[in-house]
Amino acid sequence: MNRIEMTTPLVEMDGDEMTRILWKYIKDELLLPYIDLKTEYYDLGLVHRNETDDQVTIDSANAAKKYGVAVKCATITPNADRVKEYHLKNMYKSPNGTIRAILDGTVFRAPIQVKGIEPCVRNWKKPITIARHAYGDVYKASEMVIPKPGKVELVYTAEDGTETRVPVHEFKGPGVVQGQHNLNQSIESFARSCFNYALDTRQDLWFSSKDTISKQYDHTFKDIFSEIYEKEYESRFKEAGITYFYTLIDDAVARVMKSEGGFIWACKNYDGDVMSDMVSSACGSLAMMTSVLVSPAGIYEYEAAHGTVMRHYYKHLAGEETSTNSVATIFAWTGALRKRGELDGLADLVRFADLLEKACIDTIESGKMTKDLALITNLENPVVLNSLDFIKAVRSTLDTLL
Secondary structure, eight states: OOOEEOSSOEEEEEOOHHHHHHHHHHIIIIITTTEEOOEEEEEOSHHHHHHTTTHHHHHHHHHHHHHSEEEEOOOOOOOHHHHHHTTOSSOOOOHHHHHHHHHTOEEEEEEOOOTTOOOSSTTOOSOOEEEEEOSSGGGGOEEEEEOSSEEEEEEEEOTTSOEEEEEEEEESSOEEEEEOOOOHHHHHHHHHHHHHHHHHHTOEEEEEEOTTTSTTHHHHHHHHHHHHIIIIIHHHHHHHTOOEEEEEHHHHHHHHHHSOOOEEEEEOHHHHHHHHHHHHHHTTOTTSEEEEEEOTTSOEEEEOSSOOOHHHHHHHHTTOOOOOOOHHHHHHHHHHHHHHHHHHTOHHHHHHHHHHHHHHHHHHHTTEEOHHHHTTOOSSSOEEOOHHHHHHHHHHHHHHHO
């Protein structure tokens, strides 16, 4: 077959460790033989981020603004051990956090469901989509180690020089302190993204936080959601036959476990990070979840929702065989290609993305899968494939579909 032509590049953000290895396998086996792939490439591997003082991360986010669609590999967010391992100049912030702050969007994550991989929660019949706020909170926090007794305060200095001080804690000995922030404008964008996505997908929307404890920070989220819903969306939700409600996050967790799914659960940044991993793991694997950042300006950044699979990477470096699930990374590419095709009017590109996703699902449902899924499938006698052989099996299925 002739390779599918693209007219506008994708922004390609390469990553780290085992997912970087899978990234190349996917391009070589599943994309380049079929597509005249056009990308503007950015290496977000930790080595290159360190070489550029993390400027490459900022550049990649600005490129996403320019071209409208990006696809991102999983990346390392360094801790103290990584600083030593990679001889880093700084303990760089999460690249996802940096990109999300620049694009100011909402991350929507939903599990990829296949026959033979049943959710751990028996009553979950439909996918649960996690809508994760993509700005602020712990990802933009300032932190300090308190070495000895002393007083910590929050200080707000207005433009006219007046100050407001709020005591944080009177330390009697060493400790730690953290300051978080958010922006009304970003919370408003988050709310509208969630309401619009609920209308587009005809799904109920839940929003949860902890306003009973955080009576100003979390309560601001609750109030903004309520105000925007009542002014702009309540009548539209009634027409669509869907509902919106707010509840405390601990109540939401209890409700989720007893639900059948099929709704959107909007969470603050860190809450969404944790809950999306819970939902994806309960549905089979962290590597079985789609993830897309959608900005108010209509910019889309597709990624895998999981980490860099460090343990498998070091096995790979040692020459040992790995069986790493690449489905979420493949679906990051298909999501980006489909959106690029939709925006550019390329029906062949959209069809290819659809068929590649079907090839992944059909391959698994035929009994060929990676070890993480073989351990939990109810299919009889599954064939466990290594990392590359699974991708090759998907290619064989794709060729049949094409």
